[in-house]
Amino acid sequence: MPLEVSALSYRTEHEFVLDGISVTIENPGITVVMGPNGAGKSLFLRLVHGLLAPSSGTVHWQGRNLDLALRRRQALVFQKPVLLRRSVAANIDFVLKPLGGDYRQRRDQILLEAGLMRQRYQPARLLSGGEQQRLALARALATDPGVLLLDEPCASIDSGTTLKIEQLLQQTRDRGVKIILITHDIGQARRLADDVIFMHNGRLLEYAAAHVFFNAPASESARDFLQGRIVL
Numbered sequence: 001m002p003l004e005v006s007a008l009s010y011r012t013e014h015e016f017v018l019d020g021i022s023v024t025i026e027n028p029g030i031t032v033v034m035g036p037n038g039a040g041k042s043l044f045l046r047l048v049h050g051l052l053a054p055s056s057g058t059v060h061w062q063g064r065n066l067d068l069a070l071r072r073r074q075a076l077v078f079q080k081p082v083l084l085r086r087s088v089a090a091n092i093d094f095v096l097k098p099l100g101g102d103y104r105q106r107r108d109q110i111l112l113e114a115g116l117m118r119q120r121y122q123p124a125r126l127l128s129g130g131e132q133q134r135l136a137l138a139r140a141l142a143t144d145p146g147v148l149l150l151d152e153p154c155a156s157i158d159s160g161t162t163l164k165i166e167q168l169l170q171q172t173r174d175r176g177v178k179i180i181l182i183t184h185d186i187g188q189a190r191r192l193a194d195d196v197i198f199m200h201n202g203r204l205l206e207y208a209a210a211h212v213f214f215n216a217p218a219s220e221s222a223r224d225f226l227q228g229r230i231v232l
Helices: 041-049 088-099 103-113 129-142 157-174 186-192 210-216 222-228
Strands: 001-009 016-025 030-034 056-061 074-077 147-153 178-182 195-200 203-209
Touching: 001 041, 001 147, 016 041, 016 056, 016 103, 016 195, 016 203, 030 041, 030 186, 041 147, 074 129, 088 103, 088 129, 088 203, 103 129, 103 210, 129 147, 129 157, 147 157, 157 178, 186 210, 195 210, 195 222, 203 210
Parallel strands: 030 178, 030 195, 074 147, 147 178
Antiparallel strands: 001 016, 001 056, 195 203
């Protein structure tokens, strides 16, 4: 599902937080969005999903304005899981029931893939942080999205859960779902990225294939970021 962003800006009362971003993403696979804190990565994700309206500029998916029908083909997973105060299974049922049919078999398959079958009758709020994030991802995938957007899904979780989430993302990519992933983890970006957007101070500095970006970043800010230096 190609994404075309043109002159996208977002202004607060005092300043531009996102300033004139233009990029066209036509490649399938996983696009990783990177940059130092305050670069505007999360804001960019919310704008392309339609959670916020831009101050100026446009967002087109498949050549169309972002409307409700297109948003329904997308799923967004936040850094902090947002779950219903119900059981693990009921969180998945919530998105599957409206689709009709025998949703229970589909639900159990999703929980199995997420490694949560054993916990399916537990209250979601009693899961560990990593398990809650896996449930949030599983619920997003239950909607069978064409686009999956993720904002730092592996922040502050253990390495085992990170590995499981990365495996789920790779399987999802292999099924043809377009993924846009924000991560601060350079190692994770190297493992998963097919292409990379690098942002700094509300601007897009680079968009390149992953092997090009990691081997020969074009901007000084990106080179410093990849080498672990503080980028101001």
